[in-house]
Amino acid sequence: MALRLSAEAMGTFLLVFGSIGAALFAADYGVGSEGTSLGIGFVGVALAFGLTVVAGAYAWGPISGGHFNPAVTLGLAAAGRFPWRETVAYIVAQLVGGAIGTTLLVLIGLFGPDGWLRSAQDGGFASNGFGEHSPGGFGLGAAIVAEILFTAIFVLVILGVTHPSRGTKFAGLVIGLTLTLIHLASIPIDNTSVNPARSIATALYGGPDALLQLWVFIVFPIVGALVAGFCHRALFDGRELG
Template sequence: MTATTRIPQTMTARLTAEAFGSAVLVLAIAGSVLFASGLSEATDASGPGIGFVGVALAAGLALIAASYAFGPISGGHFNPAVSVGVAAAGRMPWREVPAYIVAQCIGALVASTLVFLIGLFGPEGWLEAQRNAGFASNGFGAASPTGFGMGAAIIAEALFAAIFLLVILGVSHPVRGSAFAGLAAGLALALIHLVLLPIDLASVNPARSLATAVYGDTDALAQLWVFLVFPVIGALLAGFAYRGLFDGIEKAPVSA
């Protein structure tokens, strides 16, 4: 996420940057939940762990780092919902969105696979217990950290994905944007995690949800559709809304 003018890059470079940035996010989020949070009964640690606040901070810091490292190359989406919302706002051609989403999902899956491989060498029974607990997957009902239902997950994911996208569009605006766009986006993601972690372990990113669900239990895969669909819907609506409200409907659309 950057408000500065990007130096033209090849599509290969942009997609590689998106994959790397997505991997950084998933490594931070899944790694902090599984290894450091102390939130899972499967975690055997001497202390209470970093908890929800620590996981939220890890997510925010990871996005800040990835935004400044890779954002000037690709725009710093690292999230399929963000790419869809940015296209809806007229900031990128729709034809580029599928490639961005594939790169983001590949990066996220590589990251969750690396976390899984680390777990293979963990304490006896640790990895199996974490997989049975969902492997840091998003969930509702029995899979929610505090028992929130599907309706809460649907509303929360759509709402906070929309808010996240509105922040990103504002701070990265080509005219009104800020040189601190990456910092603002990272802080926004941390705040969103503080709210959503107790509800459904905080997605607002379909690539992140996919990457952890493939190593989780059957409930994680069965509930995955909520975290693939509703962040995208929220971001899509926010993208159209921002374009109409703040950029003016007279702006010529980007050709598809």
């Protein structure tokens, strides 16, 4: 169990450190001498989330299952693919890994250009948000619906590609590409959570508004994951196609 928890913490650390680092350091890097953008933008950040999941899945997935996300852990438990008794330990490991990730980003910021860290924190530190804290100005209702639906889609894909008899050896790649797609569609809505560990990790340094809105990005990804897990178990598991 200690080895599996270490793998979960490392995978979640990689996801948060790499993807939030991309959002903070590279998303809006300014323009070159000819007016060309030097930042990676939404597309680059979406790819960063997907690539970190792919890397973590193949590096540590064989040890722990590669959840790296409390919603995924609970969705797998709801689908009967993971023991409920182990969910708390996995979630704690994921939260620790994510918090370490953003803490090390803060450490880098301390040695950055004057005012960079304060500016990043004043800007919410890539935290999730709605209303005035939504990149596209979307409200609470949009954030709730998006988090439920996109997390449900994510968990359904995970359950499909990791099925014991119908899964694929390319599961890690499919899961990473799915997370990229989800971010491409939903970053403008609420900065995309679908992962409470990611949301908590950034809210720790995102200021009081990020902490006040954090409940949305804990509750509704979990709701979406549980719905997906129970539905997949009822519809697909235990049924052989043919």
